[in-house]
Every structure is written in C-alpha cells, then in structure tokens.
Amino acid sequence: MTAQATGTDILDVAREQVLEHGVPLRQEQVLSVLRTDDDRLPDLLALAHEVRMRYQGPAVEVEGIVSLKTGGCPEDCHFCSQSGQFTSPVRSVWLNIPELVRAAQQTAATGASEFCIVAAVRGPDDRLMRQMREGVAAIRAAVDINVAASLGMLTHDQVDALVSMGVHRYNHNLEAGRSYFPQVVTTHTFEERWETCVMVKDSGMELCCGGLVGMGESLEQRAELAAQLGELEPHEVPLNFLNPRPGTPFGHLEPMETADALRAIAAFRLALPRTILRYAGGRELTLGDLGTRDGLLGGINAVIVGNYLTTLGRDPRADLALLDELEMPIKALNETF
Amino acid sequence: MAVEPVASPSSPGTWCGQCGEAADSGAHIRCALRAELEPPRWCVHCRRRMTVQVTPGAWTATCVRHGSVEQATWS
Ligand code: SF4
Ligand SMILES: [Zn+2]
Ligand SMILES: [Zn+2]
Numbered sequence: 001m002t003a004q005a006t007g008t009d010i011l012d013v014a015r016e017q018v019l020e021h022g023v024p025l026r027q028e029q030v031l032s033v034l035r036t037d038d039d040r041l042p043d044l045l046a047l048a049h050e051v052r053m054r055y056q057g058p059a060v061e062v063e064g065i066v067s068l069k070t071g072g073c074p075e076d077c078h079f080c081s082q083s084g085q086f087t088s089p090v091r092s093v094w095l096n097i098p099e100l101v102r103a104a105q106q107t108a109a110t111g112a113s114e115f116c117i118v119a120a121v122r123g124p125d126d127r128l129m130r131q132m133r134e135g136v137a138a139i140r141a142a143v144d145i146n147v148a149a150s151l152g153m154l155t156h157d158q159v160d161a162l163v164s165m166g167v168h169r170y171n172h173n174l175e176a177g178r179s180y181f182p183q184v185v186t187t188h189t190f191e192e193r194w195e196t197c198v199m200v201k202d203s204g205m206e207l208c209c210g211g212l213v214g215m216g217e218s219l220e221q222r223a224e225l226a227a228q229l230g231e232l233e234p235h236e237v238p239l240n241f242l243n244p245r246p247g248t249p250f251g252h253l254e255p256m257e258t259a260d261a262l263r264a265i266a267a268f269r270l271a272l273p274r275t276i277l278r279y280a281g282g283r284e285l286t287l288g289d290l291g292t293r294d295g296l297l298g299g300i301n302a303v304i305v306g307n308y309l310t311t312l313g314r315d316p317r318a319d320l321a322l323l324d325e326l327e328m329p330i331k332a333l334n335e336t337f
Numbered sequence: 338m339a340v341e342p343v344a345s346p347s348s349p350g351t352w353c354g355q356c357g358e359a360a361d362s363g364a365h366i367r368c369a370l371r372a373e374l375e376p377p378r379w380c381v382h383c384r385r386r387m388t389v390q391v392t393p394g395a396w397t398a399t400c401v402r403h404g405s406v407e408q409a410t411w412s
Contacts, residue, residue, distance in 0.1 A: 064393040089357065089378035093388040106394040246356075284374055306393030307410055312374050315411045316394075 027227035045298030048266035063114035064107025177224030214256035241282030269299025278302035350381025
C-alpha cells in the first residue's frame, strides 16, 4: 500500500494515509471530509482523535490571552469588533504593565503554559514595541510562563526585536483561504499576511497561524484554508468559529451549525496531523459544552482558558474539570509535542 | 454609595448595558443571554460608550462620568 491510498471512502483513505503514514490530507480530500454526512460524524471524529493521539499524544496545551491594546484598529477584517472602521461599540483602551503581569499570573494559576499578548493594530509602532519590551520583561521576572505575541504584520527588525525579548511564539492568522480573503479583508492582502508568517518561521519563533470558519465561505474555500495552513506548517493552528459581532459586516451571519464545526475540526486535524490544534474564539456559542467535549475527542489538543480579547469565556474550572475527566493532562511548561 | 456604570439591583439605570437602548423599551432577552458571554458596553446611567478592558479572569468597564467597575469572571 502506498502512502497515497486509493480507496473511494474518504475515511478509509484518511485512515490509511494520515493515521498509518502521517501524510496530511490534500485540499480535495479535506473537501471530501467536509462533505461527509452527519451519520459519519462519530467515525470521522474518532479517526481525527486517533490521529491526534498518535502524532501529538494525550496532553492538552492550555493558554490565556489578553489584549494589550484594544479597539481602534485601522484594518477592516469583517469579523472583528476591534476595527475602527465599523460601528462596533468596542472602544480603544490600553492595558498597563502591572495589569498585564496580573493577567499572566491569573493565567499561570490555571496550570497554563502559554500567555499571549495581543494588540489590535495593523502592525506595531514604536510605542507598542516599547510596551512589549517592558511588559514581556516584567512578566518573565514575575511569572513562569511562555510568552507569545500577536501584533499584526511585522518588519524584519520587529521580528528580531521580539526574538530578543524572549517571545517564543508569534500568532498571525491567515484568517481565510486565499480565494475568500478579499471578501473578508480589503485593507491588506493575503500575501502580506503570508510574508509575516514566513518571517516568523525563519526567525526561530514558533508560528501560530490559523483562521476562522463560518464566515460565509464555501466548503471549497474552507478546505483551501486548511490546505494553505498545511503548506505553512505552523506549530499551532487556532481555529475560530465566527461569533457574529454587532456592527461588523459579518454581524448578520448566523453562528455555524455544531455538526459543521465538528466536521471542520476533524478535517483540519487530518490536514495538520502534527500541529497543535487549538480551540480559539466562538466555541461557547457554536459548540456549547457538549460540542466542546466532542471536539476534544475529535482532533483538538489545545484550549484558551478564561476570557478572550473582548468577549468572555467559560470559567476555567469547567474546562480543567473536563480535561481531567477525559484523562487529558495539561501540557507542562517545558514539554514539547 | 458611588454609582457604578453597570446595572445593580439598587441602581438598575435607564439604558441597557448590552445594546445601549432604553432599558424599558421592549424585551432585552437577547441582551440578557449575551451578557453571559460579553461585558457591558454602554453606561446604564448616561448611555455613553464605556472603555472595557477584558483580562483572562475579569473585566473592567469605565464611564468617564460614572466611574469604573471591575468584575471577576472566575473565582
Ligand atoms: S488586524 Fe486584527 S484587530 Fe485589526 S481589524 Fe483585523 S483582526 Fe481586528
Ligand atoms: Zn439590550
Ligand atoms: Zn455614565
């Protein structure tokens, strides 16, 4: 049997190709997975879970995130309540350094190994870089946690500066597949995002790069996002489900169906067998408690605990109790997948 | 006691903190549901948009006129 199995049933093909040989699904294969019927969903999730367990193991990476600079972003990502171009009620605000450290301490107290500092900007200016330098140093002096950052598009010098601060992972999402991207963002291009991702990878920082599903994209375009992420081979892929925000261009869309969201989780896992696949925004709304559990048994191996940037999450105790019940240990600080 | 920019039993305010409409204008059922996953955005006393900082375990909402309130979201 070759790695590129030639069966007709996509789950049989995926079992042979991904589980047995570790070869990710290609775009058209991801599409076939996204098109499977609801009655195949339990088998699909079980297979994605087997793939996660074989290539990543049972541990779950726990992360907290905080917004260092909220709102007033000049970009126009149509899903985002922090864009200054829409009539969203989110106002601009900066977090001070003592509060940033407190947020990192709160996060570490949950057992989390990751703390990501996020800013709503096109890319960092000098003020933000100064805040980062001061903030990251203060966190590293006070809290035992890995510091990650998400500050938009970077220059080479900024990449180097973040490395020198000790930022170990950088988040920059593709957001959508290349063909749908112009419907989602008009103030910058897919290629500009791609360039920052490549620079981050080349720098030695870990790349965290994901996107959103449920933004009105076709299944073909959803599969395209998975395949393009696969091409980048990020260390981590955060998967967001659109949470339609009042005042944004996507504010009128309905949240995704739970079954579609679960199919997307499994499909992304089969396209990215060796990547940390994280629940990011929108899971409370789209999946609820039951779906959250199904996703953790269907390919997800990382979570965000506590609140998001502008919205609230579940009480971390509920998530930690669920991981405990599923016998999925929290990834330790210096453990690598 | 100082007034807080969010609704409390003793000081419910005039405006809905979630949607910014008059609190007595029809039902705010969706707003009540939304409040589980969102901090308030509008001061319930003066309808100004508040600055809201969310952190992993809390949110802080500030109205320039009616002050600031922090609420922990986990214990
Ligand atoms: S660049 Fe980031 S903060 Fe700005 S609108 Fe896009 S997603 Fe929102
Ligand atoms: Zn309301
Ligand atoms: Zn007020």
